[in-house]
Amino acid sequence: MRPTVHDIADHAGVSLATVDRVLNRRPGVRAATRARVEAAIETLGYVRDVAAANLAKGRVYPFTFILPSSDNSFMHGLHDELRHAMARSASERTNIRIVEVPAFEPTALIATLAEARDTQPAGIALVAVEDEGVRAAIDAIAAEGIPVVTLVSDLPGSRRAHYAGVDNIAAGRTAGGLIGRFLRGRAGKIGVLAGSMLVRDHRERLDGFSAVLTADYPGLAILPVREGRDDPEVARAAVAGLMAEHPGLLGIYSLGAGNRGLIAALKARPDIRPVVIAHELTAFTRAALSEGLIDAVLNQDAGHEIRSAIRVLKAKADGVPVIAAQERIRIDIFLKDNLP
């Protein structure tokens, strides 16, 4: 049977109250006594029963999730999954508050972070935007002992406790490897459609993609990046222009959102059939995959990201280690042959 606080008290020759003081970092224990208790904890291999502790504390975890109010399928999916998680709140002892902020606006995000901090939640998750002010705001929150988790888009160099999202450089490299192999031996031009180069995940995807193509497929030349601003219509125009200017286009890598526009543009020019790789499995990309308009879709599972973020926030709030392998968010690769 695993040891309890009583065993610790006996073994250390102190009272339950003292053990409690040590365990919960309450004041009023001499250093020597504290050491004795900690030694007992060590030798008996005591681990706090988190379930019992939470029961006793009547603990709930008030979490704040800050999400961009973008109007694309992926963000809608993220919102949906978060709502599902909120529906499970009762049994998971969480109390999740969603705050929406305009996308890609550091100022708004900084203000929202400050607000969130004032409510003193047990943890904060946010889709980060690369900005010094945002970094500082995260650091300030972390300094107060409130764990911060970045979601979907990371902010390295900040004191966020964890990043719940995919490795975007690896995603870009994967796209490069696939497009290179799909076009084995051929030489020509490859177009890239991004949302905005101001967003870190898009930049990283492009970096990974370019690195692989440059190193391994010198015959494939990457054209200047077109920005679709994650907007279907802007994306459509961008791709249409791309195809008009380069009738011999061999491939397209769409690394952002707004794939509805990409698909529309492809349908408008049935005479050009480039190899196409896109991100995020939505109703639109799924249909395009089935029809053969898109060759592969790289996907990040919003549900996994949300659940992972919550698990990690809980663990950090409890000061408990996380299972790293379990929290690695993976990149799903879908062909028309393995659609779920």
Add this chain to the structure above:
Amino acid sequence: MRPTVHDIADHAGVSLATVDRVLNRRPGVRAATRARVEAAIETLGYVRDVAAANLAKGRVYPFTFILPSSDNSFMHGLHDELRHAMARSASERTNIRIVEVPAFEPTALIATLAEARDTQPAGIALVAVEDEGVRAAIDAIAAEGIPVVTLVSDLPGSRRAHYAGVDNIAAGRTAGGLIGRFLRGRAGKIGVLAGSMLVRDHRERLDGFSAVLTADYPGLAILPVREGRDDPEVARAAVAGLMAEHPGLLGIYSLGAGNRGLIAALKARPDIRPVVIAHELTAFTRAALSEGLIDAVLNQDAGHEIRSAIRVLKAKADGVPVIAAQERIRIDIFLKDNLP
């Protein structure tokens, strides 16, 4: 605040003891009273606090895992992950017992299942072998109310509560789609190396692979399947023979284990460079991917499978629903460009 048993008692106008009798199916409650209590549970939306219940019960989950004693990297990995899970037993209230059985031997598996059943665990997980006797043994255990989960290899038609493993048909289809695209436009022969066609997951992979190639890549002809028995040396000989007989071989799909042998055979014939797709990311396949000997590896994450099996067994033992999306085991696709 979520309702407790006290709220139910008040609302139904009965005592705590009666609520308890209803909740835990204890006898001594008139049908009319039981209905009142159940109505109160329904309208208040009461859900049992599993953590508190387990604490009160002092519940531990004795689980039995039956694994084949195969000597290949994947099974070693599975064992490792299970040992990791056992290390977490204290905090997860599990008590996991591992039983090894000879691989692919229905008789041994049936006997082991009977033994396991006698110890009356809270759940059983096993790597299934396709056999009527095994199916009957599983059904008998399920009939006793002990949840059974199949791991890695399923046994449809049995009364197992869940399958913790990948969709092997989809895996085969993915391999087919990749090999087809990697060889776009070319016509020739494709070799298949399996462990044994007596194993369900291998058969399913082959089915998926064949279906895609037949439908979409008629230029690619699948040669008769060679069996490597998941043994490196047998596999090496099989592939060497394949390459000797078909110098123009365009591709190889290795859908089982023993990839060490496959790699050795490839190295021995640098004059033939087929497109190669294999299963399971191990030290060997990883190195071969980096060197370009293998083009893609389809992987199932043993850690996820183990953790998922445990989560599901717990949920089934508690009669609690599982989050289906969370328990879907995904197929990772690795190119040399996205090795973790």
Add this chain to the structure above:
DNA sequence: AAAAATCTGATTTACGTACATCAAAATTTC
């Protein structure tokens, strides 16, 4: 050495549920 400050122990209540016991009430049986 006395006073003040600090540390420690003993004890109690609580969290939400499980489970057991005994008495009281309601119902059924004869």
Add this chain to the structure above:
DNA sequence: GAAATTTTGATGTACGTAAATCAGATTTTT
């Protein structure tokens, strides 16, 4: 309508921890 039976209530203990209180012991300060 009394006895037998079934149903229900009241109550207490337990699980492992948290948190609070108050008394007593020890240490530090003056």
